[in-house]
Amino acid sequence: MCTNHTIIFYILAKKIKRMSFKKQFNIDKLLPGQSIDCVIIGYDLEELYILVLKWKETDNWSLPGGFIYIDEDMDSAAVRILKDRTGLEMLFLDQFHTFGNKDRRSKNNLTNSLEIINRNKELMQWFKQRFISTGYLSLVNIDRCNPKPDVFSDACEWKPVNKLPKLIFDHDAIVKKALEHIRIHLNYLPVFISLLPEKFTMKALQKLYESILQKKLDRGNFQKKMLKMGVFIRLEKQLDGGAHKAPYLYKLDKEKYRDLNTKDIGIFS
Amino acid sequence: MCTNHTIIFYILAKKIKRMSFKKQFNIDKLLPGQSIDCVIIGYDLEELYILVLKWKETDNWSLPGGFIYIDEDMDSAAVRILKDRTGLEMLFLDQFHTFGNKDRRSKNNLTNSLEIINRNKELMQWFKQRFISTGYLSLVNIDRCNPKPDVFSDACEWKPVNKLPKLIFDHDAIVKKALEHIRIHLNYLPVFISLLPEKFTMKALQKLYESILQKKLDRGNFQKKMLKMGVFIRLEKQLDGGAHKAPYLYKLDKEKYRDLNTKDIGIFS
DNA sequence: AATTATTGTGTGATTTGTACACATTAATTA
DNA sequence: TAATTAATGTGTACAAATCACACAATAATT
Numbered sequence: 011m012c013t014n015h016t017i018i019f020y021i022l023a024k025k026i027k028r029m030s031f032k033k034q035f036n037i038d039k040l041l042p043g044q045s046i047d048c049v050i051i052g053y054d055l056e057e058l059y060i061l062v063l064k065w066k067e068t069d070n071w072s073l074p075g076g077f078i079y080i081d082e083d084m085d086s087a088a089v090r091i092l093k094d095r096t097g098l099e100m101l102f103l104d105q106f107h108t109f110g111n112k113d114r115r116s117k118n119n120l121t122n123s124l125e126i127i128n129r130n131k132e133l134m135q136w137f138k139q140r141f142i143s144t145g146y147l148s149l150v151n152i153d154r155c156n157p158k159p160d161v162f163s164d165a166c167e168w169k170p171v172n173k174l175p176k177l178i179f180d181h182d183a184i185v186k187k188a189l190e191h192i193r194i195h196l197n198y199l200p201v202f203i204s205l206l207p208e209k210f211t212m213k214a215l216q217k218l219y220e221s222i223l224q225k226k227l228d229r230g231n232f233q234k235k236m237l238k239m240g241v242f243i244r245l246e247k248q249l250d251g252g253a254h255k256a257p258y259l260y261k262l263d264k265e266k267y268r269d270l271n272t273k274d275i276g277i278f279s
Numbered sequence: 280m281c282t283n284h285t286i287i288f289y290i291l292a293k294k295i296k297r298m299s300f301k302k303q304f305n306i307d308k309l310l311p312g313q314s315i316d317c318v319i320i321g322y323d324l325e326e327l328y329i330l331v332l333k334w335k336e337t338d339n340w341s342l343p344g345g346f347i348y349i350d351e352d353m354d355s356a357a358v359r360i361l362k363d364r365t366g367l368e369m370l371f372l373d374q375f376h377t378f379g380n381k382d383r384r385s386k387n388n389l390t391n392s393l394e395i396i397n398r399n400k401e402l403m404q405w406f407k408q409r410f411i412s413t414g415y416l417s418l419v420n421i422d423r424c425n426p427k428p429d430v431f432s433d434a435c436e437w438k439p440v441n442k443l444p445k446l447i448f449d450h451d452a453i454v455k456k457a458l459e460h461i462r463i464h465l466n467y468l469p470v471f472i473s474l475l476p477e478k479f480t481m482k483a484l485q486k487l488y489e490s491i492l493q494k495k496l497d498r499g500n501f502q503k504k505m506l507k508m509g510v511f512i513r514l515e516k517q518l519d520g521g522a523h524k525a526p527y528l529y530k531l532d533k534e535k536y537r538d539l540n541t542k543d544i545g546i547f548s
Numbered sequence: 549a550a551t552t553a554t555t556g557t558g559t560g561a562t563t564t565g566t567a568c569a570c571a572t573t574a575a576t577t578a
Numbered sequence: 579t580a581a582t583t584a585a586t587g588t589g590t591a592c593a594a595a596t597c598a599c600a601c602a603a604t605a606a607t608t
Binding site: 044078084107142 | 310311312313347349350351352353354356374376377378379380381409411413
C-alpha cells in the first residue's frame, strides 16, 4: 500500500516537474539573450542575508534568475521570475544595474553539470547563449517569507552575506553591486519597512543600519535622529527576561510615513 | 569638367555609404533584442543641452543609439556606438538604467518612415524586434567636441533640454531619467571636469550647478563651499571688457582632485 | 533594597548651513 | 583724474545639525 502510494507520487511528481519545466521554458516565447537576476536581501536582527538557489544535483549556487517573455515588461518579468523560482510574492523590486560583459557567464558553465538541461539539446543551446542580465534587488524580512526551491533547484536558502558560497557566473559581482547600491541609497530607502518585523526596538533598527553601512553608529544620536523623523510610534515595553530595563518597542506610523517626502529621509551621509 | 567631378564624387559617396552601412549592420554578429541609447549632456555656460540625431529624410529625432556585437562587452559597445553615430570619442559613459517595457518602441516606428531601412527586408525585420535598451550618459563640454551625423542621420545637433524636439520611442523618458540621475548623483560627479572649459569663473560653475539642480544657490556660500574643497587653482584675472571688476579664473588642480576621495565631494543636499 | 545591564535623554563643543551685508576691484565715464 | 558702476570676493551673525560623551531612568535579578 505504502509502496503504491510512493510510486503514484513519483509519477505525479515527474509529471508536475515536466509541466512546470515546459511552462517555464517555452523558449520560442522568450526574449533571447536577456536575463534577470534578483538579489533578495534579508535581515534577521543580526546580519544581512542573500537568498540563493542550489541547482539540482550540482554544487552550483546562484541568484534566483530567469528570462523574459516576449510580451512581458521587464519589471513585471522580474516579479514573475522571483515568484517562479523562489515562491516569493508581492515584493518591490528595484532595478539597480545591467551586467553585459561578454564573458560574464564563462566562469561556470551550467550546461555541463546540469542534467535536466543536458538532456534537452534545444535547451542546452539556449543556455549557452550570451546573456545580458539586469539586476533587481529587494529588501525583505526573513521571518515574513518562506522561499521554496523550484524545479531546477534543490535548495533555496538564506546565506549570510559574508559567508556566501561561491556563486556561478558573475553573480558574486552582482551581489556586491547590489550591496553598494543600498549603501549609497540608504537615505532614501525605508529599510525599516522591509527588513524589520512590525515591532522592533531601537537597538534592532540601529543594528540594521550598522549592518548595511558596515560601521558603528552612536547610539544616542541614532535614536534621536530616528525619532525626530516622527514616523515611529512607541508601543508598550518588550518582555525580554533580561536583568535590566526592557526596551520600548516601536512600529511605523504608516500615515505619518506617507506624508513624509522621500527626499526628507536623509539620515546618514 | 566640373560635372565629371560631381558624378565621380556622387558614386564614391554612395559606395562609402553602402560600406559603412554594411559595416554597421552585420546583423548576424549583433546580439538580438539588445540596444544601447546614449544621453550626451552638454553645457555652454548658459544651459544644458542634449545631443540628438535626425534620421535621414524623416522628422524623427532620437538619441544616438545602436546595437551590441556578440563579442563585445556592453560598456565597450556604448563607447563604440557613440563614436559610430556621432563621431565623439574618449568619453566616460555611465550606465544609468535599462528600459524594458514591451511597448517602449511602439510610439514611433522607424521602419515605416526610413527609406534606407525599408529597402532591406532583413534589416526591417531586425528593426521591428522588441528591444531592451540600456541607457548610458556622459557629460561633455560642447566646445570641446564636434559631433557629426552618421550614414543614417542628416543631423546631429545639440538641443537645449527644455526645447527638445519630440523624440522617437521612449527616448523622452530616457532623457528624463538621465537628468534625474545626474541630479541625484551630482555630489559624486565631478561635473566641473566634464562640462566646463579648462578655465572658468565661479559664476560659470555656479550657473552649471543651478542648471542641473534647477534652483538658485547663494553666491557667497557657493563660492566658499567650492573653494573649501581645495581642488581649484586661482589663475590670473579674466579680461572681459565689462565696466566692473573682472572675475578670477579658476582651473582644476588635478593632483589635489585625485587625492580627494570621491565620497567627499558632498556639495549640496 | 541594592545590583545590574540596558535603554532613554541631555549637554556642550564643534561643524555646517543660510542669509545678508560689506569690501574690493577695474573698466567706464564725467 | 576721480567718481561711478557692476560685478566679484569675503565676513559675520544666527540657526541647525553633528558628535562625543555623560547621566538618568528603568525593571528584572540578587
